Amino acid sequence: MFFVGGESNVRDYYDVVVIGGGPGGMSAALYAGRAGLSCIVIEGNSTGGQMNEADVIENYPGIEEIKGPVLGEKMRRHAEKFGAQFHTATVVDVDFSGQMKRTILDDGKIISSEVVIISTGASHRKLNVPGEMEFSGKGVSYCATCDGHFFKGKKVALVGGGDTAMTEALYLANLVREVLVIHRRDKLRATKVLQERAFSKPNIKFVWDSIVREIRGNEKVEKVVVENKRTGEKTELEVSGLFIAIGIVPNSEIFRGKLHLDSQGYVVTDENMETNVRGVYAVGDVRSKGLRQIVTAAAEGAVAASHAAETYFG
């Protein structure tokens, strides 16, 4: 696969600035473009967002099975077709105090816009146990698709029990010798089909009712210490790597004090996806809501951009 996304010169003003190039942001850009608005998507990494870490996606209606990065590339092209522009940079600050919003980028650029759509999504939650920081990048990983290759033929552990954790366990099972899934309860939270698939893989084993207490090693991860919640017994698992998939935290730090956030840091909006600041919207995983999926992020992007077009450019 070769993704050919290119970039044009960035202007000082756009009708709509979209912060974050995941499915929520790209859907918003597509709808903004079709509504005739000028629109730029600012993405700090690669367009696609968390979809880039999904080896396979099979719950986006109309598409039975697709690789995450490929769906991301399709969404980008689709938005570009209707005039949306993309730029690689991280947004480091925002100024929502005036009617004209200002978005400040790490490459020194500042963009003004009437409307800002926030779709910064979420990042991997940390375990916060001894050894995690020390061995991050030395056996501790938060991205199986990024780093799985380095553990070919080895034994690894993975913490978590949700959809993401099972997707990653299944991906790793094809690369590594054995995956030990450490989960704090005695059953998984993941969707039925993913559970069944994981249970049927002979090289995925489960360590139930257990929490990770410590990560140990010399230069690299060698052991993961787990505690059984029922018995209180501690065991050392000998593994070369530990993958962490225990949920997400919203990428909302730069909006703190500027927008209404809920107690967990997710951005609060009304049913049109508009925040407490007029002209500023939030969509996707960063928004305070129920189901966090590609299809909901995309739907919310559509709602936000359409509402913005009608309300501010009608």
Added chain:
Amino acid sequence: MGLLSEQDVQYLNDLFSKEMRDDVRILVFKSDDTSRCEYCDITVSVLKEVTDIDERIKLEVYDADDDEAVAKRYDIKGRVPAILFLTADGQDKGVRYFGIPSGHEFSTVIQNIISFSNGANPSLSPASLEKIKQVDIPTEILVFVTPTCPYCPRAVLLAHEMAKANDNITAAMVEANEFPEWSMEHGVSAVPHIVVNEETAFIGAYPEDMFVDHVVQHVLG
């Protein structure tokens, strides 16, 4: 069918006509020994497809062993496939790729084509440029990546921009799977993994100011 789809070609054609100015030279070093270079053929093929799109992009294919003089001039050290960019007037800004830039990494190749066609000026903030000026010794930045890592292309681009900003700096993408020994030497087990002057400087994705700070601090000690 080619490696790039018809839509890709159309897309790049539009992009290059809008954004390119002068000629760009892409040099690629290969080896016909497939046991040594699994991805040389495909690397050359995809670059050929790109260069066919706009006549201002000139591709020069060299054999890393047979064309010894050129390989030596650009310090390829037998690592294939290797790719580098030159401006129309032959300026080498120290931008390198070792291994195939596939997946999202390929978009950095497109960015570099546009950049080198416009004089290879670094696209960095004034504050970063000021810091990069302090690098007064020969410095090599290696960014180890895997093709499936979405956080890696930005790190590669930032390293390449630093190379464009200061003649003391060269910066290379290294595809870790293709160079297992080289990766092992630096203990790479998560990407992006950034090595500066033969020592691991940091691991992980960072915004521009932190990336530049980490590299500059590592050089200046």
